[in-house]
Amino acid sequence: MRTLAVCIFAGIVSSLVTLWMLNGAPMGQSDAQVPPFSSRAKGNEEKPFQAARANAFNAEGLTPDELINVTVYEQCNKSVVNISTTARSGRLFSVTEQGNGSGAVISRDGHILTNFHVISGASQITVNLQSGESYGAKVIGKDPLNDIAVIQIDAPEEELFPVELGDSETLKVGMRVFALGNPFGLDRTMSCGVISSLNRTLEIHENWVIKSIIQIDAAINPGNSGGPLLDSHGRLIGINTAIASRVGESAGIGFAIPVNLIRRVVPELLKYGRVVRGEIGITHVSQIEQGLRIRRLSPKGPGERAGLRGPKLVRRGPFMLEDIGAADVIIKVDGEKIETPADFLGRIESKKPGQKVVVTVLREEQEVDVTVLLGGEEMPASAEVDL
Secondary structure, rough: OOOOOOEEEEEEEEOEEEEOOOOOOOOOOOOOOOOOOEOOOOOOOHHHHHHHHOOOOOOOOOHHHHHHHHHHHHHHHEEEEEEEEEEOOOOOOEEEEEEEEEEEEEOOOOOOEEOOOHOOOOOOEEOOOOOOOOEEEEEEEEHHHHOOEEEEOEEEEEHHOEEEEEHHOOOOHHHHHEEEEHHHHOOOOOEEEEEEEEEEEEEOEEEEEEEEHEEEEOOOOOOOOEEEOOOOOEEEEEEEEEEOOOOOOOOEEEEEEHHHHHHHHHHHHHHOOOOOOEEEOOOEEEEOOEEEEEEOOOOOOOOHHHOOOOOOEEOOOOOOEHHHHOEEEEEOOOOOOOOOHHHHHHHHHHHOOOOEEEEEEHHHHHHHEEEOOEOOOOOOOOOOOOO
16 A cells, blocks of 8 residues: 655755655644734725625626635735745755745734745745845744744835735635645746645654644645645635645645644744743653553653652663653643643643643552643743834
8 A cells, every 4th residue: 555645845956856754644822922913904804805706707707716816816926925045065065955935924024934844954045025026034933843934034114015814713624725835936826726624633743743734625836835825815824834745746635734823833933033832851752552651751850850750770680670660651631631642742832831731640550640840941031022
């Protein structure tokens, strides 16, 4: 049986090499303020699209569907950017690698939303706007675990058109969607499709998945990474991230990171440059039938201080061996059942340093609740920036 691979699609080197992730099938609320995302005045936000429906057949003879397609493109194309990257690899013989991806303007301060993998390792980032102007960009913040990054350019406000954000909680299977980006370097390309499924999980790293992924059938290809996924009102509902393909090109199965996750992550990227996550001090677990067995705890870390137990060292003749049977088995966090490492990481990731979590473990065949005060680096107030 053939294996279906998930491909993260940033074009690399001039020959568009794709990065493959196997087992592709498969993160918390920030206390920071929402960044200066664009938002039309209430009551006016749907007027261009209402007008499109009202003029079902206009002077150009467009059908209602065609008119909506055209309106979305004309309204939102100016919010899409082309991102070109340059990176150098090799110590003795330096090799220049070039990449290509997409992004969306999210503020008139020049902030641009894209995928982390689009700009990862880049020594130089160039952003091309709809006006034709190009600007060098700097990285403001990055979240590799969620494949999200924010970069910034110094461009006049009149050249920047922030995209409006939607709400991914209101999405339904069958809704029409529009993917804008630069596939294969063909800038300002739009493809149409529908939401094929919701709440997919996408594995980005080993033992780390992004939940609530949007599956679409709109054609997306290398170069689309980081580009906006829009609804019929021109609102950003996700950023295009990966495709399921055996050859690295569109096969009608694409994946987008939902906008509500972006809303939680981006404020921290703007303020701190990264996502501040709580740390529990468990560095290794193994999945068993009952839950997750703790295999290693950070010495004097939050988990060990709270009383969680890892394997004991016991003497077997001349050797000291681990008795893993003495280790706690995690079955719940804050009352929510834990079945996989991704479940556990997701629950901890949603917390901040200084918050408490109740970890329910199996210990000597009994359920025991252990309250853990999460550690992690607290960000100083001086690290904040005005939004």
